[in-house]
Amino acid sequence: MSSPPATARQLGLLSCHDCHLLATAPTSAAHDHLVCPRCGAPLHERKPNSLARTWALVVAATILYIPANVLPMTITSTLGTVQVDTIMSGVIYFIHSGSWAIASVIFIASIFVPLAKLLILVTLLLTVQFRSHWHPKDRTALYRLTEVVGRWSMLDVYVVTILVALVKLGAVATIEAGPAAVYFATVVVITMIAAESFDPRLIWDALEEDA
Amino acid sequence: MHVVACHDCDLLNQFPDKAAATLLCARCGAVLYRHRPDSIDRSLALTLGALILFIVALSFPFLAMKSGGFVQETRLLTGIRELWRQQLYGLATLVLLTCVLVPLGQIAGLLYLLAPLKWDLPAPHAIRVFRLLRHVAPWGMLEIFMLGILVALVKLGKMATIVPGISVFAFGLLVLVMAAAISALDPPLLWDRLDRRR
Numbered sequence A: 001m002s003s004p005p006a007t008a009r010q011l012g013l014l015s016c017h018d019c020h021l022l023a024t025a026p027t028s029a030a031h032d033h034l035v036c037p038r039c040g041a042p043l044h045e046r047k048p049n050s051l052a053r054t055w056a057l058v059v060a061a062t063i064l065y066i067p068a069n070v071l072p073m074t075i076t077s078t079l080g081t082v083q084v085d086t087i088m089s090g091v092i093y094f095i096h097s098g099s100w101a102i103a104s105v106i107f108i109a110s111i112f113v114p115l116a117k118l119l120i121l122v123t124l125l126l127t128v129q130f131r132s133h134w135h136p137k138d139r140t141a142l143y144r145l146t147e148v149v150g151r152w153s154m155l156d157v158y159v160v161t162i163l164v165a166l167v168k169l170g171a172v173a174t175i176e177a178g179p180a181a182v183y184f185a186t187v188v189v190i191t192m193i194a195a196e197s198f199d200p201r202l203i204w205d206a207l208e209e210d211a
Numbered sequence B: 001m002h003v004v005a006c007h008d009c010d011l012l013n014q015f016p017d018k019a020a021a022t023l024l025c026a027r028c029g030a031v032l033y034r035h036r037p038d039s040i041d042r043s044l045a046l047t048l049g050a051l052i053l054f055i056v057a058l059s060f061p062f063l064a065m066k067s068g069g070f071v072q073e074t075r076l077l078t079g080i081r082e083l084w085r086q087q088l089y090g091l092a093t094l095v096l097l098t099c100v101l102v103p104l105g106q107i108a109g110l111l112y113l114l115a116p117l118k119w120d121l122p123a124p125h126a127i128r129v130f131r132l133l134r135h136v137a138p139w140g141m142l143e144i145f146m147l148g149i150l151v152a153l154v155k156l157g158k159m160a161t162i163v164p165g166i167s168v169f170a171f172g173l174l175v176l177v178m179a180a181a182i183s184a185l186d187p188p189l190l191w192d193r194l195d196r197r198r
């Protein structure tokens, strides 16, 4: 097993997604209903329809990202005046009030991370589709990064949840969640599922098959 | 000899016979294994701690806001109820799932897995429960909600006095204890002990 290093697929083995047991794949093409002998999870050589599913989810998230940023995230009523805030105007508010740390936290979590995540997923999808040999290790690391970081975009949704609970001071001030909150939460959920449905082993398959 | 395929690049890696601290994939650097001493005892204790902290966080006052003559007191679930009242049913459900139901389910699931292993009791479908736990893990977002609390405090701190209740402190501790409980788990050990072929 020491040299040359082999992959599970080259040796006809299936690695269970859930418990990582290595199982021998049957020689017939009937892989459809195999389950892991140890944990009972369905066994696949690669995640099924990984590219098509991930593409569909990335496109959907990109479309929803627009209303999430354009529409109001919160609607604040203070003594008769109504103020409408988008994600970006929330960031600008913190910059003006001098809270740079909070401004950058919200900017990173709500604007930078979702965009970067979509760009990374598109890059991964394209390079896999064109069977690129470009920096496979770095692309795998990028994939792991999107998996870890993507969830943090929920931050603004939680801030809104806390604000609507707290700011109900009779007639003085109230805050309501705007439609962007719904779009934004949907973007986060969809990109999380997209990252989950992408199979990073596809990055390495192209290298082996062309070798 | 024990061999495992990398979940990120499919390379076969050999497990060292002695318990190494950490095993990284030789090709892509993915973490394949991390040694966790006393895994079952530790994560069982931490999970029990998390359960108590969660009950405290749910039962005591969360945040209160004072401005002029008004005082608005909230509980942990007030925001979710308010979103529901504003007819944002999907959003309310999502926040309820990611900040309450999934973490509570994780705690219940871990107790169901670990207590029978510790005391050698039968636990039907335990391996299914563990599989489910692994799948829902990214959807438990306590730590992100905690950051949301801090951001909201800064945001409102300028226009009103915010008084944090016991629930906020319990919640902060819960985030730490929950993370420790999950990272104390030793998945290969659990898969092995729960093996449905046994």
Ligand SMILES: [Zn+2]
Residues within 6 Å of the ligand: B006, B007, B008, B009, B010, B011, B025, B026, B027, B028, B029, B030
């Ligand atoms: Zn690897």
